[in-house]
Amino acid sequence: MAFVILEPCQGEKAGECVSVCPVDCIEEGPDQFYIDPDICIDCGACLAVCPVDAIVEEYDLTPDQEVYLEKAEEFFANK
Numbered sequence: 001m002a003f004v005i006l007e008p009c010q011g012e013k014a015g016e017c018v019s020v021c022p023v024d025c026i027e028e029g030p031d032q033f034y035i036d037p038d039i040c041i042d043c044g045a046c047l048a049v050c051p052v053d054a055i056v057e058e059y060d061l062t063p064d065q066e067v068y069l070e071k072a073e074e075f076f077a078n079k
Helices: 016-020 046-048 063-077
Strands: 001-005 025-030 031-035 054-058
Touching: 001 031, 001 063, 016 025, 016 031, 016 046, 031 063, 046 054
Parallel strands: none
Antiparallel strands: 001 054, 025 031
8 A cells, every 4th residue: 555645635745754764765746746655655754744634555545545545556557
């Protein structure tokens, strides 16, 4: 499992999550930050510091939020 960054990050892009990630799996995209689901170790450090509560665990995604996991997968597939 991995963490996923949702819509509240769009436009906000606070970035506190990047500096606390021990495996450097969070990168800034054009509209929001993304967590690489293949690298994330599920530590929860990003979740604790997000000022806009934009981060959730993958298994907690609602069907309408799954698009954000897909966006992250696409973002990292194109790197």
